[in-house]
Amino acid sequence: MANSITIVKDKVKRIELEESTGIVKDVLLDIKQQKGSIPNLFKTLAHKPQILRSTWNRMQSIMKDEKLPAKVKKLVALRVSILNNAEYCINAHYNGLMQVGYPPEVLEQVREGDYQLLTEIEARILEFVDKATNNFWELADDDFEELALQEEELLELVAVIDLFSGLNRVTAILNIEKD
Known part of the structure; x- marks a missing residue:
């Protein structure tokens, strides 16, 4: 063909x-x-x-560290990659988060969608990420109110979700070997 x-x-x-x-x-x-x-x-x-x-x-x-701390952005990148089943990115972000002080047990809970070991704001952000990554069309005003971010913080969060959703696809489609 x-x-x-x-x-x-x-x-x-x-x-x-x-x-x-x-x-x-x-x-x-x-x-x-x-x-x-x-x-x-x-x-x-x-x-x-x-x-x-x-x-x-x-x-x-x-x-970069701006309104949202870089380590929170890395946590978002990990969760987006988990939701997209992008092994290359999961591996990269998991290792990067361990280097900035997240213990493996916390990251394993994040892998499972359990946020009880995170700070309150990290948990709220990842709950939003879960919905925004796979069911963004279901986002409602309540989701944004519960998130309680300022406009610039929200824009940074959405940019991280967008960046890694795309890179997840690049690494998965091209089957890029883990580092």
Whole structure:
């Protein structure tokens, strides 16, 4: 059949820093400097320099400490990835949250949708994330009132949900190998 796609492992080869030039090399070096290593997601996106650069810039912009703390945003990214069954992102966010002090037992409860070990605001945010990720059309005024976030905080939260919903699909569809 013409135009059919066969799904195989390693759908897109990763480009390593040593192989890169120009924009790709600049972005990969920036990622390495800021993260200490270059995740496979970015090595995969390196085939398209503008997508690589815009994804990295968008991630930095959305995930920085602003109205919502960066660690809460990472918790949101984990929960979105769990809901989307995106193993690459689950692994990355789980490890990242352990590095910022979340104990494994808390993260395991988050995996199960149990938020009793979280702070009140973290629990409210993740309850909103659960609905916003999979059933956003069911969100009602009460959901926003219970969330009790300021406008800028809400915009940051929705941006995190959007960013990782998309990246979950990229990593799952392309079957990107866990770091």
